[in-house]
Amino acid sequence: MSSAVLALVVGVSSPATAAQAADAPAVGAKSAYLIDSTGTVHLGKRETRRLPVASLVKVMTAYVVLREASLSDTITITAADVSHATSNGATTAALKKGERLTVRDLLYGLMLPSGADAANALARRYGPGKTAFVAKMNRTARSLGLADTRYTNPDGLPTPGSGGYSTAVDQVRLAQRALASDTFKTVVGSKVHKVAKSSVHRAHTWTNSNKLLTRADGVLGVKTGYTRAAGYCLLFAGERGGREVVGVLLGDQNERRFSTAEQLLDYAEEQIALG
Template structure:
């Protein structure tokens, strides 16, 4: 399956010596502040720009939330949305999945609600349930980051919303996370879905969620968008070009559409080499 990226590849890409291709492509101008693009098939770096600088990553944090949930919870588990989950998203001015207190949805449904529209209400419900408690869940996120070799990453919540003494990561670390997440076929399927509908039932109202990543489908098979004022416009993306799986992260791009243009330029340049 094209989405499955081996653990060997992750280990190879962490070796500092494999940056020759990245240096050769520095002449490509991109608007994002931090960039890292790897060829997961060859185990090479295609582009790097300030890839080890620690910065906020906004809703890319939800990819780690999905990763931890998948290590913890069966997809068929049912989670009851609380009023505090909804208040958290509203108070933070976050994007939401439109959940209401008292709704009961499966873990599978909440993963879609978190990843596609970037619902902070969904991420909060998952973190609160599977910590148990958000603080314990965030501790699990940081433990997972350490296990993946994400040495410059620290999470303070499950959604990437700004907080005093907030989160930080790097483009390089986020690529490691992207590769680990895409090895999970469920996360890969969710991240590559353009639209997901939850029919109305006695347990919940109907929901229709659309992916905020305009590269999906067709141009890429994931992974996640993100934005806060502090982080700028962020994008974690994965695509196949000429039989090669390319995985990249853009942090601090200049606009909502600019991040997609940047990703396209990087993918096109990599396909041309």
């Protein structure tokens, strides 16, 4: 069987040898992409298709904040921050009006429990205002060469009449850039983050929604996401064969995304070993 035919059988659109394509794990997600730090593409499936990416949007939110803010900056949580998340049925960091938290802690609240309240507070501060912040997100996307990415908010919630989108390729490229930040890598690689109670904020314990961190060794992060339109998404990274391997699954099933990501990291390690 030719390598082209094998590629169609496994849903891989990027060039691959017959042996590689035959060994590639089955990918049920609508779109997928897997690359390592040398630029070797290990798998692609409809990787340039524009799709909603749900809370993977928060990767760009964190990236912009890290360029704009000092980690010691303090932000006061407003009623609007809280109601934005609760009224939209979004995941939250359980923030309360009047709390004052550092940017460092809010980044954990943004990325681990995927708090839309934290996203709203950060965007409000560093736009300033959400409209200006989203404009910064889109300018940053263009500066990074993410030509098939458009943001409409800082949290990935559905926006009636003006939906945002990205591609598997663009999401992996963004993750590679974001992971160059030690702070970002520390945040997304944390299984749990605790904020001790103080005179200006409540105690918080945030658990990372990325189950891959507890399923495999050498996992670096990165972010989960879900909306009805996007399905279950997972942007992931790990150290394999001395390289940083980054991949994404868009439009997958809940538990399957984690098992598939684990298989893809193992597959990349095998291919790296083969040279």
